[in-house]
Amino acid sequence: MRIHRELLDHSDEELELELLEDVHNFDELFNDDVAGLNEEKLARRRYFSELFRLQGELVKLQSWVVKTGHKVVILFEGRDAAGKGGVIKRIVQRLNPRVCRVAALPAPNDRERTQWYFQRYVSHLPAAGEIVLFDRSWYNRAGVERVMEFCSDEQYEEFFRSAPEFERMLVRSGIQVIKYWFSISDEEQHLRFLSRIHDPLKQWKLSPMDLESRRRWEAYTKAKEIMLERTHISEAPWWVVQADDKKRARLNCIQHLLKQIPYDEVGSPSIELPPRQRNEDYVRNPTPPELIVPQIY
Template identity: 65%
Template sequence: MSKKPTEKPTEKPTDPKAAFRERVHADMLDSFDEELEEELDDDRLAALLDHASDHPDEKSLSRSVYFKELFRLQRELVKLQDWISATGAKAVVLFEGRDSAGKGGAIKRITQRLNPRVCRVVALPAPSEREKGQWYFQRYAPHLPARGELVLFDRSWYNRAGVERVMGFATPDEVEEFYRSVPEFERMLVRSGITVIKYWFSITDEQQHFRFLMRIHDPLKQWKLSPMDLQSRVRWEDYTRAKEDMFERTHIPEARWWVIDGNDKKRARLNCISHLLSQFPYGDIAHADVELPDRKHTPGYKREDIPEAMYVPDRY
């Protein structure tokens, strides 16, 4: 009796160009996922994902898990926001890491459904000439949280330990003074009642190379590439040494560093949000029932017609 020939497992393409095209395709799917996050409301997407297991593509299952977990965690973030607002807590979260490591994507998912009056993002530009003459931490201090605020720094005062050191924008003496000052600065913040959380998004050399290529070839992402980003590729090892020194000298019990593996963007986002939530003793906050009041009607009021020329053309 003849045996049925066994099927060989599908092998990944060994041709580098084919492998690159496959990764480009996967990255495009991730981009589509991001559009889904923005455009579809929770209920519609949840209903769609309930049938994801019927899809022949097994990757859709991991996509469904990602979205379901993301929305679950974002609901918890809303609870955290309510708790911070109700208790008057103050927190600052620093997002650091190599260019293209996924800091912005994580910040976007954290803030996506939150009130910007409670949770705000700080992304400072290069210092002005006046700011260069100030105490180094002075331009960051105005952005620190007040009672009932959560502030996310998309890059922070650690610029001095990273890009300013590597690119020569700060002298060795200035970098050394930063290392002496920053532990005391952060201890002062903690003593004043501010929770300080520091995240470092870590990616491999190969992963950063791939993401930079994607930005070069994608016209929607080219704006993300600056001359400074390109230099970060050239000076990969310099940035590595700077990061190692930074961890050694600024990892303190009051404000420790947390490293997030950023090679898988979706896992990195979920892991970051989950860990951020674990840093607060938040709970449900009771809210008064909201009732929509009746609209007042004024006798004789007539709504004026808007001229047709004022309307945006109805093209879709």
């Protein structure tokens, strides 16, 4: 049953990429009798309906950010398999990647390890009219680096002295900082890891580090509690997303995000497609057959 639910959720993810490209009325998409739907189908219908509505609001937010030159940084933190990537995907899905982009930094290289800890994140910060979503962030030091002993006690303590001041500097410079922690239960993470193990399409998501993090669940819990306590500041507070239910977590997070930014709908000029210029001497040359991809399907 659990694997079935995960496969169903995966199919919904693919469906989200295609829906509403040619359909403007959600009811046109599912024209069956609502009264005849079971609770599972009704729940999926409600989910899609709300998701598309919220994504429409994100498009309005994007236009406002561009017009006003607002700058936004959104941090997504949480345990492995907590659903951070899923909500990030839904946020950026219909937005302009030149306006809203994702920063997912790999482990620091030898040179970066000798830099000021926050230095490699600075180059990814937004300019005016941009939104940057960090899929994990400088809080790696308070989480994985602490639990896996990749940093010293001195580096760990220095992080807690520096992080609040770093974020205050960002806010003073005009960057809005929003921080989300995705919270899942011990049992839910266990089931999601099992699902990934048994799904060939998702096995790549499990790294040796992920498996080790599963073993150190309690150490991560302690590190998370300390992190929230020591870096929850008025200029950039933490917000906790209850994420055992993936779809509810996505909707709740996007809805909350929209309320954090005072955007208004921005009017856009009407667009008219100009007629194509045609020249009498223009002849389109045929494509050489050897260049054409075989039409197997």
